Amino acid sequence: MTDPATLSAAEAARRIRDGRLSATALTEALLDRIATREPGIRAFVHLDPALALRQAEAVDRAAKAGRVGPLAGLAFGVKDVLDTADQPSQYGSPIWAGHRPRTDAACVALARRAGAVILGKTVTTEFATRHPGPTANPHNPGHTPGGSSSGSAAGAAAGFFHAGFGTQTAGSIIRPAAYCGAVGFKPSFGTLHRAGMKVMSESLDTIGIITRSVGDAAFAMAGLTGGDYGDPEARPGRAPRLGLCWGPTAEQAAPETREAIERVAAAAARAGAEIVPIEMPEPVAAGLAAHALVMNGESADALAWELDHAPALLSPGLRERMEWGRDQPRAAKEAGRAAFATARAAVASVMADVDAILTPSAPGEAPEGLGWTGDPAFNSLWTLLHLPCVTVPVGTGARGLPLGAQIVTAFGRDGEALAWAEWVRQAAVA
Known part of the structure; x- marks a missing residue:
């Protein structure tokens, strides 16, 4: 008999809808897996198995009454910067x-x-910034899972749930998903409403999901939004025109990342894709140069109460960045946001010439140790541009840890981002 914990999101939901699987049995299977692996991964900051089972039992009762939602019985992990009425929400901070x-x-x-x-x-890093939590990479516990969506990435990769909510201000969905060998999806800015989120940057913060497969991501997003995200595993009728883009941070790509992206591009070309080198226009680099100022300036505003009333409970690094952001002139922050807008306008013509961009998900493999969650060098740009991004696993590096390839499409083309990401993944592993 198939272990329910191994089923895809779509198949699990189908079996629950058809009465061939109960939400309770599915939840029990996932909790068994968590009981075995969670002590070494520490993906959760709060887990109440009894509460999870009560929710599953309620789903089963609703199903018997003919009320079956599109995500009935599927398990979600929730990054602890997103509020939950029935569980603590502590934002990665002792405050x-x-x-x-x-x-x-x-x-x-x-x-x-x-x-x-x-x-x-x-688990989230402190206020979804840099100071890490205890989560370990499921592929090697001596390495970071990335951040700030550390627990959602590690938990999804370990098969603890069908989807983990993440948030991204710089690279906090795509990078940890890549480090953990999972699929990370950052939708177009504003797709999922931020009400009830501990928002740090009004201009940048985006809610997305981390899953085991591209199909799971599409299924989850369709169930959440009611939108049509297609079936990414149904191969498109044509091959894509892909823009190969290293971006302004190209020199930060480690040799294993450069080799992986070049290998993926070659595999995509063999599968029929047209690969065209892409150079970003100058306003895009100017927008990236403003990212840290806008992010830290807006985050300092968001943490005004914490800075004023509990500064000693902030990590030294965060406190220093927030004090720096607080001291930046209003005009500088406005100029930074204007640079973002100019960059978005400039990139529109680039995106109109390709189906999608192929670019690294992270500089390299997950760094050793749990004290640093890695560099968002290949993520911040796409976040400030508000474009949909997907990372898919495309192999491993010299240390045997996952490497990801990132697919980016034009604003609002989220379903295409997922479809082309799956196309590229299949080409890379063929």
């Missing part, structure tokens, strides 16, 4: 220890409405 919101974040509410089981809260 908020024990905090119990009265309401769910909007994306969590949508998941529940669709029938999902909120399995637990996943």
Whole structure:
């Protein structure tokens, strides 16, 4: 008999809808897997198996009454910068220890409405910034899983849940997903509402998901939003025109990443893709240069209460960056946001010439140790451009850790981003 924990999101939902699998049995199988592997991974900051089972039982009762949502019985992990009414929301900070919101974040509410089981809260770095939590990479516990969506990436890769909510201000969905060998999807800016999120940067923060496969990501997003994300595993009728782009941070690509992306491009070409080198226009580099100023300036505003009332409970690095951001002139932050807008306008013509861009997901393999979550060098640009991004696993590096390739499409072309990412993944592993 197939272990329910190994089923894809679509297949698990289909079996629950058809009465061939109960949400309770699925949740029990996932909890068994968690009990075995969680001590070495530490993906969760809060996990209540009894609460998860009560949710699953409620799904089963609803199913018997003919009320089956599109995500009925599927398990979600929730990054702990997103509020949950029935579980603590502590934002990776001792300042908020024990905090119990009265309401769910909007994306969590949508998941529940669709029938999902909120399995637990996943580890985030401090306020989704840099200071890491205890989560380890499931492929090698001596290496970081990346951040800030550390627990969602590690948990998805370990098969603890069908989808983990993540957030991205610089590279906090794509990079950890790549490090953990999972699929990370950062939708077009604003796709998932940020109500109930501990927002840091109004201009940048984007909610997305991390899953085991591209198909799972598309299925989960369709269930959350009611949108049509297609079937990425159904091969398109033509090969794509892919722009190979190293971007302004090209020199930061490690040799294994450069080799991997060149290998993927060659495989895509053999499968019929047209590969065209892409150079970003100068305004795009200018936008990237403003990223840190806008991010830290807006984050300092977001953490105004914490800075004023509990500065000693902030990590030294975060406090220093927030004080720096607080001290930046208003005009400088406005100029940075204007640079973002100019960059978005400039990139539109580039995106109009290709189906998708192929670019690295991270500089290299996951760094050794748990004290640093890695560099968002290949992510910040796409975040400020508000474009949909997908990372897919395309092999391993010299240390045997996963490497990812990132696919980026034009704003609003989220379904195409998923479809071309799966096309590229299949070409790379053929």
